[in-house]
Structure formats: structure tokens, C-alpha cells
Amino acid sequence: MIQIPISLESVCGCVPSTVADNSAILSELVGPAKADAIVKSTGFPFRRVAAPGTTVFDLAVAAARRAVDGVDPASLGGIVAVTFSAPDRFPALSIRLHHALGLPPGAAALDLSLACSGYPYGLFAAAQLAAATGKRVLLVDGDVQSAHVDTSDVNTLAVMSDAATATLIAPGGTPATFAFLTDGAGADVLRCGTDGKIRMDGFGVFRFVAGPVSQFLKEFCAAAATPDIFIPHQANMYMVRQLAKSLGLENQLRTSGERFANPGSCSVPLTLASTEGAGRALFAGFGAGLSAAAAFVDVPPTLRRSLVEA
Secondary structure, eight states: OEEEEEEEEEEEEEOSSSSEEEHHHHHHHHOOOOHHHHHHHHHEEEEEOOOOOOOOOOOOOHHHHTTTTOGGGGOOOOEEOSSSSSSSSOOOOOHHHHHTTTTHHHHTOOOOOOOGGGGHHHHHHHHHHHHHSSOOOEEEEEEGGGGGGGGTOHHHTTTEEEEEEEEEEEEEEEEEEEEEOOOOOGGGGGGTTTTTTTEEHHHHHHHHHHIIIIHHHHHHHHHSSSOSEEEEOOOOOHHHHHHHHEEEEETOOOOOOOHHHHHHHHHHHHHHHSSSSOEEEEEEEEETEEOOOOOOOOEEEEEEEEEEEO
């Protein structure tokens, strides 16, 4: 485990205004009975879907501007972006946002592509950058997954949604604790390959979460602390509730999947932005890789939270 002092100052989520009704859409593909079964098993009655032509940059810049409201962007030491769906292979999404937000030329810009486990990893990178520069750092996390979904594949169509978030952190404060788990042998369980489409073995993901991830988080909590708040990646509502139960954290669990489905790694900060609660929080991401990451972070009562549509 690794500890780095970090202060959360603001978090903003941005979701598309279009709400997709999973029951209606799936009924046309597989019939009402099977559609209802899929919605019940995932816990996702609705998804937020970006309009054609909308990219993760559009959602991310809206979230970022709200997150740095009242703060001079020229004072930031850098920006870290977590995404797999940037519109360009390069330049990096972080560089596009760096320019749009007016960060100084000396501020670092860095992209990470980790999919489901990305938010704790992003916090780790942002915390290191904040500690090194002594300045605030903006962490952006988001994806437009609908552009990478095979509309004939009900396993992903009913799950993957779109969103972006921005978290403003400052150096110092209460030490955050980080830990990581990697199993590349399961790389094909959940992947977005050269065809640009997301392919998922749902049972493979479930086995990873119910086994290695559950044990990883149990050991992490035993070595760190029992959290006041538990925000896992919103991969599937049944899955996250079972995970919380296995950890004895049902009462601490916070979710947003019922409203936004699974927008990728930004499901963690999106939940943080759209729910209440302060104290010691356990953030957990898990999935594609196979990969998992966890962070114990203090959520202050002064944290500025907001949610916008674009």
C-alpha cells in the first residue's frame, strides 16, 4: 500500500441529457420478457447516451469548468485524464482540456487508459503530481462508451452509458492510501479491440469481482480502516451489492447506477458527485485488464459537488 496526502476540493459529473429506456430498447431486440429479465439482472433501467457527434471532450470540458469554478486555472500544476474513448489517438485528451481550460504552459498533462479501475489510478497519479508541484491538480475521468457498443449485443448495450467527471484536488491534507491488483491473464474477459467494439464475458467479470477483487478489498480494509462511505465501480447493481455484502459494507454503500447505468471508471466520481456523505471513503474500481484499484480518501463536508447535463 502507498500513502500520499491529498485534499478533495470539488467533484462535478456531466451526463448527456438523453435518457435511454433499456426495457423499451431491449424489447425490440429480444422481446419484453427477456428485456425485463436483463434489466432486473443488471439493475439498470436507464442509461445516459451522448448525442451523435458528442465526444468525451465535450462532456469532460463541461465538468471541468464547473469543478474549477472560482479557481484560477493558471494556478493549477497539471491535469490527468482517464479515458479510453478520446476522439483522437493523439494528442491526448488532457492536452485538449489543458488548452480549453487555460492552464499554464508549464502545467503537466497526462492521459491514462485503464477503463474500469481508472479512477483510483487517476487519483494516485494526480496526488503524486500535486505533491511534486505543490499545486492543485485536476483529475478528469470519462468515456462515451455508446460509440463503442455493438447494438446487437444485449450484454453490453444494456449496460454501457456515457458520462464524464472532474475532481479538483490539492496537495497536503489527510494521507490517502492506495493499492492495486492486476491479472493480465484475463485480458479477453472485457476488452475493446481493434474493431472499436466493447466485448464482455459477464460471468468472467463476475468471477473476478466475487473472488480476487473481494479478497483484495477485504485485505485492503483490514490493513487500512473500515470506511464511512463505500463507492465501488457501478459495473452491475447486483454485483456491487453482493460485493458490499461480502465486505460487510451494505450500510456504507453509495450508488448511482440506478440512474446512470455503467459509464465506465467515472462511475465512482459520478456517484460521489451525485450522492451525500462525508468521512473516510473507500473508492474501488475493477474490471477490464483484468485490473482493480482501491483508495481510502477523506471526503470533507466542505467538498463541492455538482451535476450538469450536456
